[in-house]
Amino acid sequence: MEEKVDINWMEEMSFEANVDNFKIVLDASEDVGGRGLGPRPKPLTLASLGGCTGMDVVSMLKKMRVKLDSFDISVIGELTEEHPKYYHKIKIIYIFKGKDLPLEKLEKAVDLSQERYCGVSKLLRNGAEISHEIRIEE
Amino acid sequence: MEEKVDINWMEEMSFEANVDNFKIVLDASEDVGGRGLGPRPKPLTLASLGGCTGMDVVSMLKKMRVKLDSFDISVIGELTEEHPKYYHKIKIIYIFKGKDLPLEKLEKAVDLSQERYCGVSKLLRNGAEISHEIRIEE
Numbered sequence: 499m500e501e502k503v504d505i506n507w508m509e510e511m512s513f514e515a516n517v518d519n520f521k522i523v524l525d526a527s528e529d530v531g532g533r534g535l536g537p538r539p540k541p542l543t544l545a546s547l548g549g550c551t552g553m554d555v556v557s558m559l560k561k562m563r564v565k566l567d568s569f570d571i572s573v574i575g576e577l578t579e580e581h582p583k584y585y586h587k588i589k590i591i592y593i594f595k596g597k598d599l600p601l602e603k604l605e606k607a608v609d610l611s612q613e614r615y616c617g618v619s620k621l622l623r624n625g626a627e628i629s630h631e632i633r634i635e636e
Numbered sequence: 637m638e639e640k641v642d643i644n645w646m647e648e649m650s651f652e653a654n655v656d657n658f659k660i661v662l663d664a665s666e667d668v669g670g671r672g673l674g675p676r677p678k679p680l681t682l683a684s685l686g687g688c689t690g691m692d693v694v695s696m697l698k699k700m701r702v703k704l705d706s707f708d709i710s711v712i713g714e715l716t717e718e719h720p721k722y723y724h725k726i727k728i729i730y731i732f733k734g735k736d737l738p739l740e741k742l743e744k745a746v747d748l749s750q751e752r753y754c755g756v757s758k759l760l761r762n763g764a765e766i767s768h769e770i771r772i773e774e
Contacts, residue, residue, distance in 0.1 A: 499714070499715045500712055501678070501712070501715065501723075502679075502710060502711065503682040503683045503713075504708065504710050505683065505686040505687060505690055505711065506707075506708050506709075507694060507704070507706065507708065507709075510694075511691045513686070513687050513691070517675035517679050517682075517683050518665075518672075518675040518676055520674055520675045527656075532691075536658055537655035537656040537658045539685070539688040539691065539756060540639070540684065540688060541639050541641050541655050541656060542655055542681075542683060543681055543684040544640075544641040544655075545643065545653040545680060546678065546680035548643040549653060549662035552651050553649050553651070568645065569644075569645035570642065570643065570645065571642070571643040571644075571651075572640055573641045574640045575638065575639050581752065581755075582753050582754055582755045582757070582758040583755045584758040585755075585759055614719065614720060615720050616720055617678055617715070617721045617723075618677060618678055618681055620720040620722040620763070621723055621760060621763040622759060624763035625758070626759060
């Protein structure tokens with residue numbers, strides 16, 4: 499199956515992307531000639547990864563009847579120093595809040611996402627070293 | 637250098653991502669339990685790639701004094717059939733409009749982006765076969 503995203507140049511460094519019929523303005527930061535009208539393209543990859551694995555995890559925890567008060571994900575990409583600068587290391591921090599959360603189930607959901615379900619992880623893992631960490635907060 | 641994106645679970649399959657201080661709601665489609673409140677995470681990777689190479693190209697063409705009437709990019713990802721479904725082939729179509737556009741310069745800008753500058757291409761290229769095509773429309 500094919501999926502398609504259209505991106506139209508607006509002006510200077512800004513583009514409007516049409517993703518699933520939602521418009522997202524992308525722009526460069528001011529120090530490289532942009533005007534900061536929207537997120538930069540590169541960290542959007544990190545959002546793509548975090549959203550993908552996050553959806554896997556909430557979906558599996560729901561099936562396991564684990565109730566979360568909140569669930570946050572931080573995705574941290576370390577850029578290479580040489581051009582082309584890309585994320586050669588990516589760390590995903592899963593932060594779960596809730597009462598008496600079962601660590602084992604959280605780990606299982608995260609591992610299944612990383613190893614079996616998340617297609618963005620699968621794609622990026624060939625170019626970047628991806629690691630993760632689970633934090634539980636009451 | 638490190639870059640960080642925070643993603644917060646909203647409800648069901650929806651998440652709010654904070655990318656460069658811009659909020660993007662991500663959601664799954666209705667057929668997999670989402671409500672389609674925002675783009676799905678996976679095609680966001682394609683937008684990230686298109687935006688990254690698009691900015692390289694406009695920036696280089698500006699230096700080469702090439703004047704474009706419009707510039708659109710389509711990024712098409714072909715998903716694997718087996719899980720985890722990921723884009724194993726990605727095609728980038730660069731569509732330039734303008735009067736008497738110099739193909740050689742357009743090709744040079746695109747090639748430099750793909751081979752030397754675009755960090756998203758560099759990252760994805762290890763997991764996916766990336767190809768591209770240049771179209772000129774008057």
